[in-house]
Amino acid sequence: MKETYKRAAYLSSAAFILSLVFFVTLFIGSGISNYPVIRYLGWYGLSGSLIWLYLVILYYLKYLAEIEKLDYSMMAAESSSTIFQGSSERKAMFMVARNRLTVYEKWFTPGFSLLTAAMYIGFGLSTLKSSAGVLDEVQGKPLGPALLMVAVAFISFAFSRYATGTSATSASKALRGGGSNMLSFSLIAIVLAVMLALKFFQYDMPIRIGTRVVPYIMLLIGGEIVVSQIFDIYRPRFAGQYHMPAFDSRLLSTINEPGGILHTAAHTIDYQFGFKVSQTWFYKLLEKAILPLVLFMMLAMYLLSCFVVVNPGQQAVIEYFGSFERGKLAEPGLTLKLPWPIEKAYIYNTDRIQQIHVGYQEKDEGQDSNEISRKPLLWGEKHYEYEYRLLVSTDRVEDSDEGVVPVSIVIAAVPIQYRIKDLQAYVYNHNNPVGLLESICYRELVRYGANARVETEAFGDEVKTNSLLGAGRGEAARSLKKSIQKYSDEIGLGVEIVMVGLQGVHPPLEVAKEYEQVIGSIQKRQAIILDALAMENKIMTELGGGINQVNRLYEMAEEYQAKKSTADRQELEKMALELDEAFTSASGEIFKDLSQARSYAYDKSETARAEGERFASQILAFREAPRIYLQQLRLQTLEETLQDIRKYVVVSDDQDSEVMIVDLQESLAPSLYDIEVPE
Structure with a gap:
């Protein structure tokens, strides 16, 4: 037993010195390689x-x-008694080291546990705070740090397995806590080595994630030690049972203890509550089958990386070891590929219309863009959080101040919609295609604004095709779309510009009212012009059936009048005939007047001819019988003139003296004289 404790002490001393060496090595390596995660691992080892x-x-x-x-x-074997002291007093006098051990286990064990937890939590919080600002730093070559991580992982792993194997005996059982901690140190080192190797192949994301995860691991271990120490106060204690210190992590023991994960969990429950879980049949069944099931599940989950599901409207880029030279594009459907990390798939929405904001930033990034676009764009209101101003040219007014630059300022809030048409070019031709497209849109908008104008509205020959606020806004949008698409195709951006919206271009808020007054005046002028054009259309249509037809008649008549003095007679007759045919084919008032004139002329000519023929006949009749002709003409005249007049004929002689009384009043009733008697 004495030699066992001596070897355990030597082993612990070597592990302690090795931890310090690892800390110094990793700290120096982090400064040379400029990878802060290596320094974080050094703090982890120093805490352990x-x-x-x-x-x-x-x-x-x-x-x-x-x-x-x-x-x-x-x-005690040499002398069983003494005359100076009793056996109990003599035993207490010779058990000084045992008493020190008892005091150390009772008071220093929780003290070291809490101090270890404080170091884990303290280093975890400090590294977590600093890791947020180092992810974008320029980092060095990853191959050297990766080899350093492999060496550290190998040495620490071999040492942890030796310490864990030694802890199988009851006398060295406390070494399990150190072995578990060093094994976790080794696993973190080997994972960081893999992440650095992936960075060598241009995979930056894993090492960035590792830089953020290591502080959380330290916080997790420190928090578990504190919780275990609190539970240790209330756990039941039995005589002769091993006292498990709080720094002996239960989480790390699940992967370190040779008895397996279930045995570790059962032992923890047995230790904490005194219930023999390891003696149940269910535990024994799981202990035999859990490892194959877990391995099968892990293998099945890994093999799932061979399948890529691409939804409709999407395309996937499959890279082979981070390169597209041997990769391929996947269309919608189920596609097979080599497992990760040999081949990796990146899915993009190629049919979805995407939008970038040029000249403005929305107030709430989480607010729906469609909801904002449905709101009326009033000139007197601010629509977005930031609205950028665009410099455009304008007409110089004659009475303007000398030296005033003929330019204007407008707010250019231009949404531009696009979609991906060539996924390979979109992904691999440029590092940041969206940012590059946004820069192209800004450049083309500024370039167009330098040549554009701010005329609000115009008609006829005054229409400006490059007017941002006027009748040429539609043409301006089409021109901008064409120029952006042209340059995007020249640099191989792989996008299709769907829409350039200039409806958000408006004057600044400070001069919006003045712009509205100008717009009101121009609209009044436009109303007058439109009324005049309507009246012109009405008159021309009523006159000749259409504007073009009337203009053609006018041109022909003007040409005929101009050639009257220069052209010969035959040509004039031909032109007169064509002019007459053109006027004859016209409709409207011209046709009406011409028709009336023809009718009047025909009536006059025919009447004159008839009068002449009648006069000639009358002369012949008069010559043959003048008296009869005169008498007949007189009677005809009386007949025509007295046709509708009541006539009374009184016949008398010159010598008659008889007075005739004629009652000219109309009788209301017939008299006896009016009665007709039949024969």
Whole structure:
């Protein structure tokens, strides 16, 4: 037993010195390689070195106590009594080392446990706080630090297995806590070695994750020690039972103790509550089958990395050892690949319309962009958290101040929507395609704004195709979309520009009212122009059936008048005939007036002809019988003029003296004279 305690003390001393050597080595290696996670691992090992320091003192005191016990046994064998003191007093006098061991186990064990937990928690919090700012630092070559991690992991693993194997005896059982701690140190070192090796193949994310995870592991171990120490106060104690210190981590024991994970859990329950879980049939069944089941589950989960499920509207890039040279693109569906990390798949939404914000930042990043876009874009309100101003040109006013630069400032809130059309070019041609596309959009918008204008509205020949606030806004959006797409294709960005929205371009809030007044005046002018155009269309349509037809008639008439003095007669007759045919084919008021004129001319000409023919006939009749013609003409005149007049004929002679009374009043009733008597 004495030699066992002596070997345990030597082992603990060597482990303690080795922990200090690891700490110094890792601290220097972190400074040279510029990888802070190596320094974090050094702090982890330094915290665990307190466990070995406790074990050095513990087994040294046990060694002294064992020597003291042997000396007392030899003295008791030589003389069974003494005249000076009793047996109990003599035993107490010779058991000084045993008393020291008792005091050490009772008071220093929880003290070292809490001190170890304080170091884990303290180093964990400090490294956790510092790790947030070192992830983006420039880091050195990872191959050298990876080899250092492998060497540290190998030495610490061999030492932890030796210490754990030695703890199988009851006398050296306390070494299990140190062995478990050093095994965890070894596992973290080998994982960091793998992460550094992956960084050598351009996989930066694992080492970044490791830099954040190591502080959490220290906090977890420190918190478990504190909880175990609190539980240790209330656990039942039995005489002769091994006292499990709080720094002997139950979590680390599940992977370190040779008896297996279930045995460790059962032993922990047995130790904590006094219930013999390890004697039940269910535990014995699990103890035999749990390892194959766990291994099968782990293998099945690993083999699941051979399958890639690509949803509709997506594409996947499958890389072979971090390179696409031997990789491939996966279309929607189920695709097979080599297991991780030989081949890795990255899925992208290629059919989904994505949007970048050019010239503005939304107030709430979590707010739905569609909800914001549905709100009315009023010039007098601020729509986004940040709205950038764009410098554009403007017309110089004649009465403007001399030296004033003819430029204006507008708020350019331009959403640009795009989708991925060439996934390989999008992923591998550029490091940050979204940021590059955003820079292209800003550049093209500024370039277009330098050549654009801020005319609000115009008509006819005044329309500006490069107007950001006017009638040319649609053409400006199409031009911007074309230029952004052209440059994106030139550099092989692999995106398709779907929409460039200029509806968010508006004047600054400070001059919004002035802009609205200008817009109001221009709209009034536009209303007058539109009324005039409507009246022109109405008159032209009523006049000739259409504007083009009237303009054609006007041009033909103007050409005919211009050539009257220069063209020959035959050409003029031809032009007159064409002009007459053109006017004849016209519709509207021209057709109406021409039709009335033709009718009037025909009526006049035919009436004149008929009058002439009648006059000629009358002359012939007069020549043949003048008296009869005159009498007949007189009677015809009387007949025509007296046709609708009541006539009374009175026949009398010149010599008659008889007075005739004629009653010209209309009788209301017939008289006797009016009665007709039939024959």
